[in-house]
Amino acid sequence: MxxxxxxxxxxxxxxxxxxxxxxxxxxxxxxxxxxxxxxxSATPHFLTSMPQDSGAEGGILSVIAGTLFIILGAVALATPLGVGTAIYLVEYTRENWVTRVIRYGADCLAGIPSIIFGLFGYVFFVITLGLRWSILSGSLTLALMSLPTIIRTAEVALRSVPQGYREVSYALGATRWQMVLRVVLPGALPGIVTGIVLALGRCMSETAAVIFTAGTVLPDRIPTSPGDSVRTLAVHFYLLATEGTSESQPKAFATAAILVLAILVINVSAYTLMHRFLARYR
Amino acid sequence: MKQDSAIRLILLGLAMSSVAALAVITLFIFREGLPIIFRQGPGSFLFGSDWDPGAEPAAFGIFAMIAGTFAVTGGALLLGVPVGLGSAIFLSEFAPRKVATILKPALELLAGIPSVVFGYIGMLVLSPFIRDHIGGSGASVLAGSAILGIMILPTIISISMDTLRSVPRSYREGSFALGATGWQTTWKVTLPAARSGLVAAVILGMGRAVGETMAVIMVTGNTALVPKSPLSPARTLTANIAMQLNAAVGEHREALFACGVVLFVIIMVLNTFANWVAKLGKRA
Structure with missing residues (x-):
């Protein structure tokens, strides 16, 4: 039938x-x-007090501080590299073998699993360069990992600035760099910021790459130097969930809730920003 | 003009950062991992079934982990591909515009949820469910596949949607003009036209599943034996590295980097293949 x-x-x-x-x-x-x-369980007291008894008691203040330092450090390192790459690709060259190599590099980097970044960060930053388990090792590793995200969004943002803007700028006698600095970059800024915000979110949710580079030591104070070893929210949650006792499970849940909430806020604001930005040139 | 070329050179230097990063990563992983593979012989390393770093002499055969990785990944594809492609087709071809503009970013939020959270849900909800209602100890290939199947959805959905949307409107209009229904148009015109992009989406999803670490560690039981059924525990390559790296020294650490080399090669082959398939489609 x-x-x-x-x-x-x-x-x-x-x-x-x-x-x-x-x-x-x-x-x-x-x-x-x-x-x-x-x-x-995620009370204000939980957010503002130091962990005690390997996290089974107290709060997560030092963990939150460590997470912020690591992810802000990573993005601070990756942004100039990523945005510079995007400016080169869009404003300073035509498609040729060099751009193909650069794009291939970024694509491969985007596909590498985070555990490989963890292995690499461990042998290169922690051991070979002697940076030990530290905020710096973690930030450097995460910076490499978030590079492709920043490059891609910045490239899209730069390309969405209408060609006419550039022509007008040239017609007024501006050099290429003046045009990039005063016309294209300000126009593309919200899109570039979107990429940076997305990268922050990715770094925040990362575990495998930071556990071997920033360490697992649970600090009882706010870290004061880039050489301090810290535990990020994701790592803290993982260790509480897998190695903690049943008493520490409420703390694990509370940490997970804070992590998910933070990532939701980060991602939703990134999307809103991108949406508004793309609507501007439509 | 002198300033212009200086700036161009600086930007080119910055642009080389990702290539340089890739090169250094490859160099260090291979430098740490390759020697033991060749000392032991690639055959016995890849296909040896015994992994026992504590024994005298230590045994480093990773076949069980390779089998574990592919078992969990295969299961993840069985779940993730139909749901992922189905959602992508629905959102790009049939959903009202408003629904699609809300649901696509919502589904991409899935990609932002940390893998440890997925693992925790697997550990507390999925594994006990499997133990009580299906059988085995719960920590199993099945649990790992189900969690990974959900985790690869955003990759598959967003790449498939981009591919489907790039199929020219006129193809669909031509089909409708011949009196075809919406589904006939999708099945006979849109999907074949987007075929290579869809295959690329699936391969990239597979790459994500192979590389996933934390969620898998938390739900698959991590026994270093070749899994016999979906209810057996399994250990993936990624789990093997992450569980032991902190305690490993000497040959053991080299062997873990060697697992990294194998993982790296699998991922590069998958990504290169996906790229090649996607390009094939663009040329046709």
């Missing part, structure tokens, strides 16, 4: 709807589950 095409269409549409809803439902359930179990 031949099923009428119209019926097949309706049937397939139903299947596709339900598959998509299942995917979205899983997402909402995951976020909801973590926040539901974690937020009740």
């Amino acid at each position: 031949r099923i009428p095409p119209r019926a097949v269409h309706v049937g397939m549409l139903g299947i596709l709807w339900s598959v998509t809803l299942a995917a979205i439902g899983t997402l909402i359930w995951i976020i909801g589950w973590v926040l539901w179990h974690g937020l009740p």
